[in-house]
Amino acid sequence: MENINLVAPEIFISLSLMSLLILGVFKENSSSVVYNLSIFTLFLSLLINLNLFSFNNLYLFNGAYKVDYLSNFMKFLIIVSGIFVMLSSSKYLKINKIFKIEYPILLLSSILGMFIMISSNDLMVFYLGLELQSLALYVLASFKRDDQLSSESGLKYFVLSALSSGLLLYGCSLIYGFSGSTNFDQISNNISGVQYGLTLGIVFILVGLAFKISAVPFHMWAPDVYQGSPTSVTIFFAILPKIAALSVFIRFLYVPFINLVDQWQTIIIFVSIASMVFGAVAAIGQKNLKRLMAYSSISHMGFALAGLSVGTNEGIQSSIIYISIYLMMNLAFFSCLFMLKRNDIYYEDLSDLSGLSKNHPILSLCLLISLFSLAGIPPLAGFFAKFYIFLAVIKEEMYFLAIVGLLSTVIAAFYYLRVIKTIYFDNQTEKFDINHDIGLKISLLVSTLIILIYFIYPSPLQTLISKIVIL
Amino acid sequence: MRTDSLMIQGIFFYIFSLIAIISAIMVTVSRNTVHSVFFLILDFVSISCLFIMSGAEFLGMIMLIVYVGAVAVLFLFVVMMLNVAQQENEWFQSKKSKEQNSSHIPIGFLISIIIFFELIIVIGGWKLKPEIFNNLDFKPIVGATNTHSIGSVLYTDYIHLFQISGMILLVSMIGAIVLTYKKRVGLKRQSYIKQISREKLSGVEIVEVEKNKGVKIDV
Numbered sequence: 001m002e003n004i005n006l007v008a009p010e011i012f013i014s015l016s017l018m019s020l021l022i023l024g025v026f027k028e029n030s031s032s033v034v035y036n037l038s039i040f041t042l043f044l045s046l047l048i049n050l051n052l053f054s055f056n057n058l059y060l061f062n063g064a065y066k067v068d069y070l071s072n073f074m075k076f077l078i079i080v081s082g083i084f085v086m087l088s089s090s091k092y093l094k095i096n097k098i099f100k101i102e103y104p105i106l107l108l109s110s111i112l113g114m115f116i117m118i119s120s121n122d123l124m125v126f127y128l129g130l131e132l133q134s135l136a137l138y139v140l141a142s143f144k145r146d147d148q149l150s151s152e153s154g155l156k157y158f159v160l161s162a163l164s165s166g167l168l169l170y171g172c173s174l175i176y177g178f179s180g181s182t183n184f185d186q187i188s189n190n191i192s193g194v195q196y197g198l199t200l201g202i203v204f205i206l207v208g209l210a211f212k213i214s215a216v217p218f219h220m221w222a223p224d225v226y227q228g229s230p231t232s233v234t235i236f237f238a239i240l241p242k243i244a245a246l247s248v249f250i251r252f253l254y255v256p257f258i259n260l261v262d263q264w265q266t267i268i269i270f271v272s273i274a275s276m277v278f279g280a281v282a283a284i285g286q287k288n289l290k291r292l293m294a295y296s297s298i299s300h301m302g303f304a305l306a307g308l309s310v311g312t313n314e315g316i317q318s319s320i321i322y323i324s325i326y327l328m329m330n331l332a333f334f335s336c337l338f339m340l341k342r343n344d345i346y347y348e349d350l351s352d353l354s355g356l357s358k359n360h361p362i363l364s365l366c367l368l369i370s371l372f373s374l375a376g377i378p379p380l381a382g383f384f385a386k387f388y389i390f391l392a393v394i395k396e397e398m399y400f401l402a403i404v405g406l407l408s409t410v411i412a413a414f415y416y417l418r419v420i421k422t423i424y425f426d427n428q429t430e431k432f433d434i435n436h437d438i439g440l441k442i443s444l445l446v447s448t449l450i451i452l453i454y455f456i457y458p459s460p461l462q463t464l465i466s467k468i469v470i471l
Numbered sequence: 472m473r474t475d476s477l478m479i480q481g482i483f484f485y486i487f488s489l490i491a492i493i494s495a496i497m498v499t500v501s502r503n504t505v506h507s508v509f510f511l512i513l514d515f516v517s518i519s520c521l522f523i524m525s526g527a528e529f530l531g532m533i534m535l536i537v538y539v540g541a542v543a544v545l546f547l548f549v550v551m552m553l554n555v556a557q558q559e560n561e562w563f564q565s566k567k568s569k570e571q572n573s574s575h576i577p578i579g580f581l582i583s584i585i586i587f588f589e590l591i592i593v594i595g596g597w598k599l600k601p602e603i604f605n606n607l608d609f610k611p612i613v614g615a616t617n618t619h620s621i622g623s624v625l626y627t628d629y630i631h632l633f634q635i636s637g638m639i640l641l642v643s644m645i646g647a648i649v650l651t652y653k654k655r656v657g658l659k660r661q662s663y664i665k666q667i668s669r670e671k672l673s674g675v676e677i678v679e680v681e682k683n684k685g686v687k688i689d690v
Contacts, residue, residue, distance in 0.1 A: 007631075014638060021645070061631045102649045109642045116635060128635040135639060139646035 006052065006060055006067045009045045009075060010115050016041040017108040024101030031099050032090075038104035039086050042111070046079045056467075063183050064122035066251075069468045071119045073320065074247040078118070081239045081327050082111050084447065087439030088335050089232030095344050096230060098144050106143075107236065110136035114244035121255070123172045123182040126248060130168070130212070133244060134161050140236065141229040153228025160221045164211035171204025179256075187256035199263045205252065206267055212245040213301045214294075216274035226294035231346060234290050235334035238297050239327050242304075246323050249308055250316055254470045261311045268309035273404050275302030280411040289337060289348050292415065293330070296374060299412055300326050306405055307389045310396045317465050318388035324461060325373075325385040325454070328447045332370035335444035339363055341433045350419065355428035363432075364423050366448045373451045375416035376409050381454035484524060491517040504550050512543045529617035 004011070020041070024034045049072060058067045086107065093099040113133030120126035138161070142154020176182050178197040179190040191198060207218060214222035226234050253264055279299025286292040304326070307319030339360075340347045357364040373382035386409065393402045454461075494517065497510040515538045522531035615623070625633055680686055 014634075018641075062628055065631065100649065102645055105645060106642065106649075109638065109645075112638065124629075124632055125635070128632060128639065132635060132639050132642060135642050135646065139642075139649055142650060145650055 003058070003060065006055065006058055007065065007119075008052070009048045009079075010112060010119075012045050012048055013041065013108055013112045013115070016044075017105050017112070020108070021101075021105050024105070031101050031103075034101045035086070035090060035093075035099070035104045038108055039083060041108065042079050042083045042086070046076070046083070049075050049079060059121065061125075063185060064125050065119050066121035067119060070247060070250065070320075070470065073464060073468060074118045074243055075115055077243050077324055077327060078111060078114050078240055081243070081331065082107065084331050084443040085232070085236050085239065088331075088338055088443040089235065090439060091437045092230070092232045092338055092346065095341070095346070096144060098230060103140075103143065106136040106140050110140070110236075111240070114240060117244045118247045120248070121184045121251070123175065123184075126252075127165075127169065127172060129244075130208075130248075131165065133241065134165070134212075137233075137237065137241065140233045141225055143233060144230050147228075149228035150230060153225040156228075157221055157225045161211065164208045164218065167204050168208025171201040171206075171208065174198070174201030174204065175256075184251065184255040188259070191256075191259070194260060194263065198257075198260065202257055202260065202264050203267065206264065206271075209245055209249055209252070210271055213242050213249075213304075214298055215271045215301050215305060216278045216298060217271075219275070219278070219298050222298060223291045223294040226297075227288055227291045231290065231334065231337060231348065234293075235330065238293060238330045238334065242297070242301060243323055243327065246304055246308075246319065249305075250319070250470060253308065254316065258311075258471065265309055265311060268305055269398070269401055272302045272305035272309055273401065275299060275305065276405055276408040277302075277411075280408040280415075283412070283415045286415070287350050289350060289353075289419075292350070292419075293333065296412070296416075297330070299408065300374075302408070303386060303389050303405060306401055307392055309401065310392050310398065312392065312396060313469050313471050314392040314395060316470055317468060318392040320465050320468060321388050321461065322385040324465075325381045325451075328450045329370050329373050329382055331443060332366060332447035332451060333374065335440055335447065336363060336367045336370065338440055339432065339436055339444070342430060343433075347432075350422060352429070353419065353422050354426040356423045356432075358428045359431045360434070366444055367423060368420055369448050369451055371416045371420055375413040377413075379455040381451040384454060384458065480524065484521070487517045487520045487524070491521065505547070508543060508547045508550055511546065512539055515539045515543060527617055529621055532618075 016037075020034050020037055023037075024030050027033070052067065053072050053076075055072070056068045059065065060067070086104065090099070093103060110133050113129045113131070113136065116129030117126055117133060118129075120129055138154055138158040141157050142151045144150040172182070174197050175187065178195050178201065179187045181187055181190055211218040211221075226237060229237065253268075257264060275298050279295045279297070279302060283292050283295035283299070286295060300322075304319045304322045307315045307322060309315070310318075337348060338346070340352060353367075356367070369380065373380035376382045376386045378384075386405075390402050390405060393405070491514055494510040494514040498507045498514065501507050501510060515534060519531040519534035519539075522528070522534060678686060
């Protein structure tokens with residue numbers, strides 16, 4: 001008998017999402033009940049997850065499912081960001097008339113898919129988790145179905161993602177064919193020497209994964225999907241799938257193929273450099289804040305991949321720290337975006353921020369902090385995130401990567417600073433509403449405080465992450 | 472005895488293969504689109520017969536259920552709803568109208584030749600690794616049918632995959648409903664509760680009608 005306790009968060013989420021579905025179908029006008037209960041579900045699963053925190057290197061289902069520090073920590077990040085995303089976006093959903101019972105249920109099922117991805121130690125499990133996650137995301141992207149942009153973004157994401165899934169499956173089949181197993185540990189036992197079939201399989205799978213975290217050259221969907229989908233979905237897109245895909249990156253590259261590090265290192269370095277530079281340069285001309293954040297996230301993913309390309313435990317740990325801080329910065333920024341509301345219309349253009357500081361000093365301060373942190377200016381958390389990455393990269397003497405990263409940080413600072421200039425030095429416009437709900441205020445406050453205070457007390461996060469040792 | 476059964480098997484094999492090939496050709500050739508879909512169904516059925524003959528009875532049955540039962544019927548519905556049944560077939564009319572010379576045939580021919588050679592390369596270069604059976608996680612059960620062997624691992628070793636697939640299907644169902652279902656207002660709906668709970672007394676109403684005045688029926 002397997003130790004089912006180890007998958008308790010997954011089982012709990014799937015059971016509760018099914019019962020919430022039944023509740024929502026049979027009870028009329030139960031949208032807000034289902035929504036609040038979903039947040040509660042996530043909260044309970046957070047507790048279950050914390051309860052499992054001390055387990056490491058345990059396998060389930062014939063080694064297809066793995067529970068270790070990495071999976072526990074990544075699930076923790078997923079749940080925390082899921083809770084904050086749901087807390088901050090309920091009013092947006094109500095005003096945009098997409099506050100349906102299916103919305104939180106799809107969010108929960110997507111989170112379930114991410115859990116499966118994070119814990120997977122087998123190509124088949126990983127693929128099914130990925131599909132569960134993305135299938136819910138396709139629907140979420142086009143959730144505002146009367147809106148042309150939203151439908152377009154859903155369709156675009158669906159078609160391109162289906163293509164990348166196809167490539168990924170092809171890679172899986174190649175790896176299975178050349179190594180005789182789909183299990184990550186078995187693959188690493190079975191492979192001997194460099195085989196071109198395996199390299200090809202790794203490349204195909206990396207293409208699929210790079211698509212999911214929108215790294216260059218598979219980023220084309222990101223700006224349109226970020227702009228088109230409802231902001232509450234954009235924030236979800238910007239944070240959660242990246243956490244899941246990054247942990248799959250770690251598991252996939254470092255468990256079965258660590259001996260082929262020379263084969264995949266160049267690819268990851270290329271993708272990382274391309275993402276950093278492209279994200280920084282392409283964001284300069286953007287007028288729409290959501291589009292701007294899409295390019296910014298491309299650039300940030302480049303940094304996270306730079307940490308992965310190193311091939312050491314420090315590299316992995318720096319990437320994980322990076323993604324945790326990235327999560328908080330994005331949460332803060334998008335929470336500010338949710339506050340730009342006037343007469344039930346949400347504004348999302350750069351020009352709408354003009355002169356914000358005169359009317360809303362606190363909101364502007366929060367935006368200032370999150371933008372400075374995104375740009376990587378000390379002593380905010382974003383600086384430390386980049387600092388750890390560069391430390392790990394330089395330790396392995398990969399100077400070119402470090403130099404390109406630094407240069408792209410400088411370029412990226414330009415457009416973040418331009419937003420700040422618009423907020424503080426441009427002409428004043430009309431006031432925005434100030435009656436925000438408590439959930440939004442909480443998520444903005446918490447994320448901003450974490451960014452601000454991280455440098456005083458960085459040790460809890462670091463001790464947690466330093467336990468994650470893959471190699 | 473043994474040669475007899477082999478010969479009968481051979482006869483059946485050739486019959487099914489012939490039907491499969493002919494119906495595959497007829498799918499493309501036939502002018503009526505509905506007929507094409509019917510030939511497609513015939514093709515699926517004969518191919519599933521071939522599968523069953525070669526011992527892959529699970530694959531054959533799945534083929535029948537999924538392709539014939541679901542996919543082909545869906546095709547049929549689409550074709551019938553789009554009303555393209557009598558669409559003129561361009562493929563074999565290129566000689567009649569020289570101006571609108573159809574470019575389908577050369578391209579289609581080229582692609583089919585490429586696919587044919589790819590198949591040859593794949594089958595020619597394919598070799599079974601003998602050690603692969605030692606690396607497999609499960610040992611095939613000797614003397615069991617396909618369905619039995621698949622079931623014996625699907626519901627034990629791979630139960631989690633089975634469950635996750637169920638979740639994926641649930642999500643796709645929710646998604647399809649969310650994206651397409653529109654609650655239409657101002658529509659008169661049937662209320663079966665009302666219909667069942669109707670009684671004789673409330674069903675008939677005797678009204679004193681005044682002369683030269685209408686009766687208001689709708690309540």
